[in-house]
Amino acid sequence: MxxxxxxxxxxxxxxxxxxxxxxxxxxxxxxxxxxxxxxxxxxxxxxxxxxxxxxxxxxxxxxxxxxxxxxxxxxxxxxxxxxxxVGFSVGKHRFSLLTAINSLIIVAILYAAARLANQVLHHLIGRASGLDAAQQLLVQKLAGIGVIVVAVLLGIDLLGLDLTALTVFSGAVGLAVGFGLQKTFGNLIAGLILLMDRSVKPGDVIVVGDTFGAVGKIGVRAVSVVTRDGKEHLIPNEQLMTEAVENWSYSDRNVRIHIPVGVGYGSDLALAQKLMIEAASEATRVLDDPKPSVWLKGFGDSSVDHEILAWIGDPELGVGNVRSDILNRVWRLFSEKGIEIPFPQRDVHIRSMASAEMAK
Incomplete structure (x- = not known):
């Protein structure tokens, strides 16, 4: 009350x-x-x-x-x-409270309509079965840009803005884009090119410089690469266009890894090579086809150098754990069969002592 x-x-x-x-x-x-x-x-x-x-x-x-x-x-x-x-006049233009409220209402309605249209188009494009992930992302980004352009043009028309008054301003913006925002627009165009030629797609495993990981998403400015350590590297789109990029899953997801192994000179090489193939074949992520193989690389100072070659079909899960798994199996099998894994050795000949003995 x-x-x-x-x-x-x-x-x-x-x-x-x-x-x-x-x-x-x-x-x-x-x-x-x-x-x-x-x-x-x-x-x-x-x-x-x-x-x-x-x-x-x-x-x-x-x-x-x-x-x-x-x-x-x-x-x-x-x-x-x-x-x-309630308002004031500047030259030939009248600014009133009614104009401000109308402008706010128009902007709010256009913003809400643009967001709704963008979400609907994003959902419809995502359900298109004829497009892969990269093509869907490209069409979604182009549709989003189109929605923004249409909303801006409608807003200019509904608000009755005189574009001739923006001539000087647009020239200044053009200079700012040419000098200050050159990299930004370069990255934008590079991102669209990456999506169109599909050289790098979400889910691909790539190597750029010292960065190795799976592509999370291709943004307007940068590509997100998630490493095996859980770190997310943001690489500018333009860098992927101008620098060499290793794409481990561009045309085929199968990747061959190389694992060096040294065997002692006194060991049975045929048995050692058989055990290395067995160790690689028993690894969980190693493919049965193509089969693992062993190459004899050369005769080193302390060991006979071999290399195990094994194929995997899921490079996004990393290669270090596969290498560790195979080497652990090699160690166990070599220990059971008496195969020596040598360490660096040197023979030292002391000539001065031999000369003294002969003199006696």
Missing amino acids: SVVVRNAAVILLLLLSFKLVALSPLGDLLAALGIGLAAALLAFRLARAGGLRWLAAMALGTFALLVATIGTLGGLAPLLQGMSD
């Missing part, structure tokens, strides 16, 4: 002042807004007291605000005229 009495008293006082005191157009508008706010607060409190939810009470309060404000001014036409009278 205290809330009802308090708000009713505020509304009554504002109505009396509105009727008894001659105000300027701005004063009339402010007084009407005050009455509307008091009515909105009263309706909101009554709705909440009646058990309505917050959103429903807020909608009821907004409705009361509009009705009370318009009713106080005598209808919608006086309200619009009052907002139009």
Whole structure:
């Protein structure tokens, strides 16, 4: 009751002042807004007291605000005229409260419509079965750019902006783009080219410089590469266009890894090579086709150098764990069969001691 009495008293006082005191157009508008706010607060409190939810009470309060404000001014036409009278002129252009409110409403509606259209197009393109992941991403980005362009053009038309007044400004923006934003637009164009030629796609395993990992997504500015350590490297799109890039899954996801192994000179090489192939074949991620193989690379100072060649079909999971698995199996099999894994050794001949013995 205290809330009802308090708000009713505020509304009554504002109505009396509105009727008894001659105000300027701005004063009339402010007084009407005050009455509307008091009515909105009263309706909101009554709705909440009646058990309505917050959103429903807020909608009821907004409705009361509009009705009370318009009713106080005598209808919608006086309200619009009052907002139009509140403003100032600059040259031939008139800036009023009505113009500002109209602009805000138009911008808000266009923004909401653009977001809704972008989400709908994103969903429809994502469900297109005839496009792969890279093509879907490209079409989604082009559709998003198209929606923004259409929204901007509609906004310019609805707001009645004179584009001839923006000639100097557009020239300055062009210079800024040419000098300061050259890299940004270069990365944007490079990203679109990467999506069109499909040389790098989301999910590909690539090597750029010292970075090795799977492509997470291709953005407007950079490509996200997630390494096996969980680190996400953001590589500029332009760098992937100008530098050499290793794509381990460009045309085929099968990748061959090389594992060097040294065998002692006194060991049975045929048995050692058989055990190395067995160790590679038993590894979990090594493919059966193509089969693992062993190459004899050369005769080193301390060992006979071999190299195990094994194929994997999931390079995005890394190669270090496969190499570790195979080497552990090689160690176990060599230990069971008596195959020596040598370490560096040197024979030292001391000629001075031999000469002294001969002299005796």
